[in-house]
Amino acid sequence: MSEEAAMFCWRLNRAGTSYRGSTRACHNDPRPCRPMSHVLPDECHDPAPPLRNVAGSLDRPHALGLATFDILDLHRHSAPTCQGEDAAYDAYPMKLAQHRVLPWRLLAKPPKARLFSSTSARLDIKHVRELPPRLRPAYEQNPTNTLLSLQWPSPPRNILITKKKRTTYISESLLEFATHIGSTYPSINIILEPDSATELHEQLPFPVYSYDKVSGFGTSHHLSDKTDLICTLGGDGTLLRASSLFSHAESVPPVLSFAMGTIGFLGEWNFKEYKRAFREVYMSGAPDTYSTLSDSLGAPPSPPITSPDDPLDRPLSYADIRGKAMGTNRTARILLRNRLKVGVFAPDGSRIASHGDTYALNEVTLHRGSSPHLKIIDVYISNRFLTEAVADGIIISSPTGSTAYSLSSGGSIVHPLVPSLLLTPICPRSLSFRPLVLPAETPITLRLGKDKNRGREVEVSIDGQTITEGMGEGMEVRVAGEEVKKENGDWDGGVPSIVRGTVGMEDEAEDHWVGGLNALLKFNHPFGDQHD
DSSP states (O other), X not given: OOHHHHHHHHHHHHTTOOTTOSOOBOTTOOSBOOOGGGTSOGGGOOSSOSOOSSTTOOSOHHHHOGGGGGTEXXXXXXXXXXXXXXXXXXXXXXXXXXXXXXXHHHHSOOXXXXXXXXXXOOOOEEEGGGSOOOOOOEEEEOTTOSSEEEEOSXXXXXXXXXXXXXXXXXXXXXXXXXXXXXXXXXXXXXXXXXXXXXXXXXXXXXXXXXXXXXXXXXXXXXHHHHOSEEEEEESHHHHHHHHHTTTTOSOOOOEEEEEOSSSOSSOOBOGGGHHHHHHHHHTTXXXXXXXXXXXXXXXXXXXXXXXXXXXXXXXXXXXXXXXXHTOSSOOOEEEEEOOEEEEEEOTTSOBSOTTOOEEESSEEEEEOTTXXXXXXXXXXXXXXXXXXXXXXXXXXXXXXXXXXHHHHTTOOOOOTTSOEEEEEEESOSSTTOOOEEEETTOOEEEEEOTTTOSSOOEEEEETTEEEEEEEOTTOEEEEEEOOOBOTTSOBOOSEEEEEOOOTTOTTSOOOHHHHHHHHTSOTTOOOSOOOO
16 A cells, blocks of 8 residues: 555544545554544435546535545556455545645535524614603794794704605605614604504614504603604694694694695695705704713714715714804794694583593594484583584684685684684584684583484594594583793793795795695686686
8 A cells, every 4th residue: 555545544534534435444554434424414425435436526526525626636547545345446546635635624514603693683663761851942932023933952862753654655755864864863863653663663774762552542641751853754644643642742842844745735844855954953043052062071072074975964063063054043933833622521511531631733523423414513602602503513623724624614714823713614504604713712612402413422523533432412522722822921832833934034924824825725726727
C-alpha cells in the first residue's frame, strides 16, 4: 500500500467514517472503518456506496457532494489500496490530492445560525393608558380677527388619526402620514381606532396605540384623557365620528381635518399639504424657550438633519422651524364650533342614560323611524309651551349642522360663529310651521305626547347614531347650547377646528366659510349653461 493511500485511510478512520460505507478494515490498519451515516446528515445518507461508476463520476453526487473531487484523484489503473469483501471498489484506487484539505470537514454540511425565534418580529398595539396625560392648549382671542389663536404650552405628544373606513387609498394615505410624523417628529405617539390599528399596525415601523371598543354610544374615557390632537382623513362623516369619540367629554382636542371625502365641507386642508399643515399646528404658539431646549443631560439640541429631497421631511429643531414655518407672531387659527348638550329623561324626570349628557356636533333628531304615522311632539322653549308639532320628526341643530339634515328639511344656513340653535320640523302637516333660529343659551324640550301617538315610540339619534331603542310616551329630550366661553374669559369646549389662512389676509377676517358655500354647496348657483 502506498504511503499516500495509507495516510488517506488513516484520516478517514480518524474522522469516524468511511467513504465506502462498509465495516471492513483497511490494509495495514487494524481499526475498522465506520459507516458514513455517522457524519452525513439524514437527508444525504445513502447506504449504497457512491463509487460504482467509472473513475471521476458518481451515481449519487448528492451523497458526498461535489467537494469530493477536490480531495480525491481517481486513477483507473493504479494498484488496489484496501482489501475487503467489496472487491469491486478496489479496482478504482484513489490518490490524495496535493492541497491540504481535511476530507471529513467537506463531507459535513456547514452549520446554520441558530435563531431564538422562527417567527418574524411583530410590533404590538399598545393601550392608550400607557401614554402621558393630555396636553391642553389655550385659545386666545385676536382683536383683529374673529378666529382664535392656538397656543401650545409645549409640543403635542399624542396624536389620534381617524380615517374613512373601507377606502384603500385613504388607508395608504394614513400610512404615509403616520410614517412622516414618526420619522420627522419621533417623540410623537400615534393613536389609531381599534379597527385601523389592527389593519395597519404591522405596516408601520413603530408601535401604535389604541383603545378599547365601547358598546352602544359610549366612549373610552382613556381617549379623552390622553389625546392632544386629532387628525381626520376623510369627509364630513369622518369628522363627525371623531367628534363622537368625545361625545361625553366637556373638552375636545384641536382637529386637523383633511378633505378626502365626497363633499368635505368641514374639511379645511388638501392631503397633499399635510406636511406644511401639520408643522404649522405642531409649532403654533411655540414660545421663545423652545429654541433653547436641551436634553436631559443639559446638552444643546443636535443640529437638524438636512434633506435634499424635501425640506419638510427633515426632523427640525424648534429654533429652525419657527421662522420658516409660522413666523414670530403667526399661529394656527381655530374655528370653535359649538356643540349641543343633550339629555334623555323618563316621564318621572329621571335621566335615562347613566353616563350623563351627550354632546352633538351636528344635530339631534326625533324621527318616526319605521312607523308610517305622523308623530305628535310637544315643543317647549325656555320651559314654556310653544306648539304641538305634527310631523315626521323634529331636528335641533347647531350652526355647524345647519348645512346638513336641517338644510335638507328647509332650515336656514347659519354661520358657525353665530351662537344659536335651529329648530326645524321634518315634513310638518301644517305649512305654517316654519324653522326657527334661537339663541344658543335657550333650552329646548321635546316631549312625546301622551295618548296621542299611534306608533307610541320615536327614534332619537345624535349625529346619525341612534342613542335609544325607542322614546316612549311622556319621555323628554332636553337640548341646550354648549357654553364655550367661561366666566374668566377662557375659551373651552366645542370642537376646535383648525382652519387654513387666506394668503395675504392673515390679520383679517376669514372667508373660508363663504368659499365653501360657493365652491362646495353651489350657493345660489344658476341653472342652465353659463356663458362668459
